[in-house]
Amino acid sequence: MAAGARASEPSRKVIGRSVVRPRQQVEETIKAAILSGELKSGEMLPSEAELARQFNVSRGTLREALRVLASQHLIYKVPGARGGTFVQSVDYSALGDVVTDSVDNLLALGSIRFDEVTHMRELLEVPSVRLAAEHRSADDLAKLHEIVDRQKAASVDDPSIPELDRQFHTLIARASQNRVLASFVAALHHASEPVHYLDLSPEVGRETVKQHQAIVRAIADQDPDAGERAIVEHLTYLRHHISAHRAK
Known part of the structure; x- marks a missing residue:
């Protein structure tokens, strides 16, 4: 009887919560x-x-x-x-700052490898370009053309080259209209800083600008497939040259 009574008792209501410090x-x-x-x-x-x-x-x-x-x-x-x-400003750019700091710290500690960062950036830049081709605005396109024109006019030892490269890839990511994707691309590009690991010669500079122009052309034409081919060719070219430069 006692056991039956216990079985029929209603479940205990939980009304308490832990007291925080x-x-x-x-x-x-x-x-x-x-x-x-x-x-x-x-x-x-x-x-x-x-x-x-x-x-x-x-x-x-x-x-x-x-x-x-x-x-x-x-x-x-x-x-x-x-x-x-x-x-602090709490928007998608703040997310990029958090990711940047975290990746920088992990690289400094040796918890992750440089090639892991660059590989992840490459994986994200392909959908970034595809989405930019679909969603870019006229203003996005004008800014991309301006950046490429400045890159074309700059010499290989121009100190503005790393910043222009960062702006180029970051702007494409923003043109995707996916702010989370844009934050991660910007953060990983900052961490890997591909231009700093290139043996920048006039030939490499010209080829890089040519590849950037192909990417912008695909985005202008709103052709995601052409954009993917162009960014894959660009990233493959960078990977080979960065690997050769780091091997030295």
């Missing part, structure tokens, strides 16, 4: 205010003394919470008399 409460409250838009991008937070008073916590607890939020790229500190703690 003061640091975690501060962190979660500020994070919620940022993500809800209550705290706007670029807005300066109250001083540490004022925040500690509002949350009724020690300055040490508050600083620990702010360090965690900074590591999540939600806030940043500006030193100096006119500085303070500001809300």
